[in-house]
Amino acid sequence: MSELQNQPRFPGIFSLMRLSAVLVVLSVCIGSACALFLWLLERATSLRIEHPVLLFGLPLAGVAVGLCYFWFGRDVEAGANLIVDEIHEPGAGVQLRMAPFVLIATVVSHLFGASVGREGTAIQVGGSLASATARLFRLRAPETCVLLTCGIAAGFGAVFGTPIAGAVFALEVLTLGRLDYRFLLPAAMSSIIADWACRAWGIHHASYPLVFQGTLNSDGSLSHVDIMLVVRVAIAALAFGLLSRVFAESVHLLAAFMKKLCKTPWLRPAIGGILTILLVMIVGNRDYLGLGVLPAEPGGASIVSFFGPTIYPWSWFWKLVFTVTVLATGFKGGEVTPLFFLGAASGNILAFLLHVPVDLLAAVGFVSVFAGAANTPLACTLMGVELFGAGDIVYFATGCFVAYACSGHTGIYLSQRIGTPKSASWNRVCGMTLREARMPQIPARD
Structure with missing residues (x-):
């Protein structure tokens, strides 16, 4: 297929104006949640360094988290991929319990020494709060897609302190090789507000010593x-x-x-x-x-x-x-x-x-x-x-x-959908997800 299918319609200008107040509150909540997450992460890391013996509890901690997901969170285990799928093909929505599940699981992983990151947690927190907000206000599918995209932008921008990158990331991560700028303004607004809210709680991001400037x-x-x-x-x-x-x-x-x-x-x-x-x-x-x-x-x-x-x-x-x-x-x-x-x-x-x-x-x-x-x-x-x-x-x-x-x-x-393949020999996978493109029947060569 040459074009992406099932693209969500973009809400009109009046719908966006109505969403603005919702986005402001949502972004502040996401930024505050990211601030809590980063603070917990810092405490967990400090405790792990102070008490190296915690590493030996990593297998048991992993099983405990795995059991929690197995018993109560199987419908949110797909994480960030679930949010991307929901934006492309709106369905049952992203459950609110994704946020506490992934936040606690990530902090536990870091406390016992797992080599994992933090962006997945921020994106899932943002997406789950956005989906819950959409259900609370009974928003239509196009408006829900806006909120989910803004949730990704807000979570990413707040957790790394890079609001502009967060806004563009939320658009770019949806479709490989193609950007849909219809979501750019609300995504940028959400990312900037979430970053401000996170910093307002006294959260400081790491600085890197790059001296070379030319x-x-x-x-x-x-x-x-x-x-x-x-x-x-x-x-x-x-x-x-x-x-x-x-x-x-x-x-x-x-x-x-x-x-x-x-x-x-x-x-x-x-x-x-x-x-x-x-x-x-x-x-x-x-x-x-x-x-x-x-x-x-x-x-x-x-x-x-x-x-x-x-x-x-x-x-x-x-x-x-x-x-x-x-x-x-x-x-x-x-x-x-x-x-x-x-x-x-x-x-x-x-x-x-x-x-x-x-x-x-x-x-x-x-x-x-x-x-x-x-x-x-x-x-x-x-x-x-x-x-x-x-x-x-x-x-x-x-x-x-x-x-x-x-x-x-x-x-x-x-x-992630393939909008524009990186080489002509992959044109037949246009519109597929990366998961589908990796299947054996698709030529795996550039």
Whole structure:
């Protein structure tokens, strides 16, 4: 099929005006929920670092969360993919219990050391609150689609402190290669308000030490576009795109294998927990547990550490193994912050190989690996600007666009529709979801 089917109609201007007040209240609620989540996450991380023995409770914690989902939350277990499906094909709606389920499950995962992220929780909290609001006001399907999209934008923008990237992400993540700008204004408004509400609670986001802001010319001025540097960044981005693809496919393939290996879904997290404990013993440190934004010990591997002069040659590999293990066995949280870690770590080592400023390539990798894995290059370019400043936007865009092109027709969100395939040989999958495109009857080649 050449065009996407079942596109939701966009509500008229008067409907949008009526929705504005609802969106403001909804965005404040989502921002406040994200603030609570981030505060709990910080406390859980601190407790885990102070009490390393908590790691040995990870298998039991995983089983407890798995049982809760098995008994009470099977209809919300699909998470962010369920929200994307609901936007494309409105149906029964997203249940409100998704928010407390995923919030508690993610905090528990981090408390005991699972290598998961936080964006999945924020998106699910935003989507479930948006769906509940739509049911409360008995909104029609087109208006519900607006609220769900705004819920994604608000959750993403608030949890990372990147409201503009959050708005574009909410549009870009729905359809690969195609943007529907009809939702842009309400999504931007929701994301900005949610970010403001989150910060109003005293939440502070991590800052990353990117010093590089251009190449010094002979006359003392700064040049923000060095052609040779752009070429080197593009070469690194080939690796970032490949890493995105390896990550996404590894999670999907290992998850499928685990389902065959262990037929009982609530027992799979126990396998992931045991494997994580064994991996810590193999590595000899706890650098790859949790988010990994800041080092658990002085000199340890972390996202912030990768911006400095120290080389961490294998950190990207170990974080990949730790994260794929827990995600494929059913732990809740998200993929994005681990993808930030993978990108910054791979940028750290590639910078020395390609003779690129370490902090620059760590920042480019930070956003590019996520861009390839989520198929959201524009949102990730804007995220680079919001997190690191606009001086290096050419390098951010180069990394994100090349990584997106090289990551293939896979991704961390399998409910994402294919609007414009990345190559002509994939035209027959246009309109399908990434999940459908991965089926054996579809040619798996670019």
